[in-house]
Amino acid sequence: MPLFKRLLAWFQPDTSRPLTQAWLAALWMGLLANWPLWKQLHSLPGVGLGFMLAFAGMVTAATGAVLSLLAWPRVIKGVLAFLLMAGAALAYFIGTYGIVFDPTMVTNMVQTDVRETRDLLSWRLLASLLLLGALPAGWLLRRPRAPVQALARRLGGNLASFSLAVVAMVLLALSVFATLSSTMRNQKSLRYMVTPLNAVYSVSAVAVRSLAGPKGPPAVLGADARLLPRADGAKPPLLLLVVGETARAMNFSLNGYARPTNPELAKLPVTSLFSLRQVTSCGTATAASLPCMFAPQGRSAFDADKPQENLLDVLQRAGLAVLWLDNQSGCKGLCDRVPHSFTAKLPEGAAPMPAGLCSGEECFDEALLHELDKRITALDAQRLQRGLVLVMHQMGSHGPAYFKRSPPDLKPFQPECRSNELQQCPREQVVNGYDNTLVTTDRLLARSIAWLQAQATHFDTGMLYVSDHGESLGENGLYLHGMPYALAPREQTHVPMILWLPEGGALAASLKPGCLAGLRDKPASHDNLFHTAMGWVGARADVYRPEWDLLAGCRR
Structure with missing residues (x-):
């Protein structure tokens, strides 16, 4: 009977726990919000079902590892809601236009004006936001508050979850290493299609670069700039x-x-x-x-x-x-x-x-x-x-x-x-x-x-x-x-x-x-x-x- 209860608890997890919420979101985003990635992989020659399943496990494990570090009661719901909506938007744009999301795309997006943004809106985008983003985000936000837990214990649980995710990711990578190395070497754009990790990396890279950038006026160019003499009567250019x-x-x-x-x-x-x-x-x-x-x-x-x-x-x-x-x-x-x-x-x-x-x-x-x-x-x-x-x-x-x-x-x-x-x-x-x-x-x-x-x-x-x-x-x-x-x-x-x-x-x-x-x-x-x-x-x-x-x- 105790074993049966444990198995039942595994299939009916306590959804008030931040770690549980993190992993449920990782599964949702890793498997569903990455549908353009799976479509692209399926179209590649030499990529079979076994590799796709292993790759899906790696993406889910990598997402879960990142979210495990953020699995704190006052943080996790807001983070997950944001990432779910971002993942839904990225799934639409990557799947619709075949774009990838890298730091250059982040810079371009930040500098886009209202007219350009308006041209990208559509009913399909709204549907993706609702089904892949708002639906799971709404469910997560309605979960009950997590029970009080000692700081050390929660930190230990998060680190253990992170470590297990990394181990799982490494083992899965080793199991398909030959195909993985060949695919990633020949299809470099795939790394920028992994949602929402592509957004986390790209936004972080742009933010770090912006904060680390030099302050003050731009460096002077051509301090000695001058015009060559013109012949008498010559028109200005x-x-x-x-x-x-x-x-x-x-x-x-x-x-x-x-x-x-x-x-x-x-x-x-x-x-x-x-x-x-x-x-x-x-x-x-x-x-x-x-x-x-x-x-x-x-x-x-x-x-x-x-x-x-x-x-x-x-x-x-x-x-x-x-x-x-x-x-x-x-x-x-x-x-x-x-x-x-x-x-x-x-x-x-x-x-x-x-x-x-x-x-x-x-x-x-x-x-x-x-x-x-x-x-x-x-x-x-x-x-x-x-x-x-x-x-x-x-x-x-x-x-x-x-x-x-x-x-x-x-x-x-x-x-x-x-x-x-x-x-x-x-x-x-x-x-x-x-x-x-x-x-x-x-x-x-x-x-x-x-x-x-x-x-x-x-x-x-x-x-x-x-x-x-x-x-x-x-x-x-x-x-x-x-x-x-x-x-x-x-x-x-x-x-x-x-x-x-x-x-x-x-x-x-x-x-x-x-x-x-x-x-x-x-x-x-x-x-x-x-x-x-x-x-x-x-x-x-x-x-x-x-x-x-x-x-x-x-x-x-």
């Missing part, structure tokens, strides 16, 4: 830098894509417009790419944890006028020390936005050109006499709601996916919606060039367009972007870059004939942006590297 969003090079018809996604740019003379076809990004998300592409060090040496000035600071220190216009979630700190504004914030005395250009809080990228002359007139006149660098930060092709990024009169590819749950649409509709956003970017660039041509009486004009990162459109089950760089597919790192120089301009005249055409198929990257921009406008500083200036080799 006007460089338009268009920072694209989520555009991938392989979908630009200028780069050989079969669809006409660049109909307006294709009409321009090939002697003034140059599309570079082999350009690689700094990162796979805006939060990673933007600071890196405006830094002089290049991706391999750039350290996001060491705040420093950027290209805009150096150009302003050299004496140029600098203006950042944003139609997205902000400049990630790049424009904090230079004049900057959002498209929806019109200058004083400006005409209202034309009908149809904005809807609620979101505007189409063409709004970047609205009342642009008034914005420039408001800048320092003496700086303008030396030259102007204007940065336009697009909303571009930001997903998953691609259909929102193109106006009704600019949707040549139909039918397009009208949902933010891309996996629910046929892939050709997803591509249609995405390609429509590129046609919208094409029109923005063409009209920007027309505006630059109108400034030619006062400035020596030019444009450099480059996207911050690419995008996955369902290839290998992946959508959107943000994969760890080492694991990211080419779709997320191969970006378009376009140079436009008017044939009669001073810069074009200073270059060797036909030289720029030779750049079209040469490898380039975001590393070139800082130095090319400085060379373009005739700015110099100790951080300028001519070998990274795309135009340097073409100068006479």
